Amino acid sequence: SQTIHQWPATLVQPVGSPLSLECTVEGTSNPNLYWYRQAAGRGLQLLFYSVGIGQISSEVPQNLSASRPQDRQFILSSKKLLLSDSGFYLCAWRTGHPEGTDTQYFGPGTRLTVL
Amino acid sequence: AQSVTQLDSHVSVSEGTPVLLRCNYSSSYSPSLFWYVQHPNKGLQLLLKYTSAATLVKGINGFEAEFKKSETSFHLTKPSAHMSDAAEYFCVVYSGYNKLIFGAGTRLAVHP
Numbered sequence: 001s002q003t004i005h006q007w008p009a010t011l012v013q014p015v016g017s018p019l020s021l022e023c024t025v026e027g028t029s030n031p032n033l034y035w036y037r038q039a040a041g042r043g044l045q046l047l048f049y050s051v052g053i054g055q056i057s058s059e060v061p062q063n064l065s066a067s068r069p070q071d072r073q074f075i076l077s078s079k080k081l082l083l084s085d086s087g088f089y090l091c092a093w094r095t096g097h098p099e100g101t102d103t104q105y106f107g108p109g110t111r112l113t114v115l
Numbered sequence: 116a117q118s119v120t121q122l123d124s125h126v127s128v129s130e131g132t133p134v135l136l137r138c139n140y141s142s143s144y145s146p147s148l149f150w151y152v153q154h155p156n157k158g159l160q161l162l163l164k165y166t167s168a169a170t171l172v173k174g175i176n177g178f179e180a181e182f183k184k185s186e187t188s189f190h191l192t193k194p195s196a197h198m199s200d201a202a203e204y205f206c207v208v209y210s211g212y213n214k215l216i217f218g219a220g221t222r223l224a225v226h227p
Contacts, residue, residue: 046215090158102215105161107158108157109158
């Protein structure tokens with residue numbers, strides 16, 4: 001069966017510091033991968049998605065970037081965090097097979113607090 | 116373009132009473148629709164999915180949803196609420212471009 005991991009679970013960082021959040025998926029190959037942010041009291045905002053290694057689509061211009069160095073690894077980064085980057089970050093995957101389901105499966109999330 | 120609207124931001128019920136969470140959708144073709152649940156500080160868990168095979172979809176934990184094309188609705192129901200059902204619920208539609216479109220969410224409170 002497939003599982004998705006995110007770490008760290010929680011993170012407290014000062015303004016201006018760098019960020020690296022990691023997401024890995026097990027039990028599947030060539031998945032589509034997604035990064036979402038959920039700010040306090042707000043819905044989910046899609047930040048990035050990837051359909052393959054090195055292929056990143058950015059949904060919202062902002063202070064963040066994403067990379068996919070391996071098939072089942074998705075990394076969210078920032079060079080300098082802003083207060084507005086605080087939130088709950090969720091990684092998700094879906095099968096990359098063209099005939100496969102469009103269902104996305106979510107990781108446990110990372111709570112980021114920027115002070 | 117596809118979109119979903121969750122009609123209630125908060126719903127409060129007593130334990131043992133029915134739950135109704137309302138969702139309307141907009142889609143130019145037969146949509147794929149989902150309900151996800153999120154407990155505090157947790158990821159999203161898939162409750163159920165509609166894919167046009169049957170209009171009444173049964174999900175986990177006793178939840179079900181009915182697809183009504185004439186009303187463009189996909190409301191989530193449960194006959195009897197349990198304290199553990201307290202969470203935020205998201206109605207979601209597949210956009211057709213590798214992406215999901217999320218509603219704003221409905222926070223369900225269950226009182227003893």
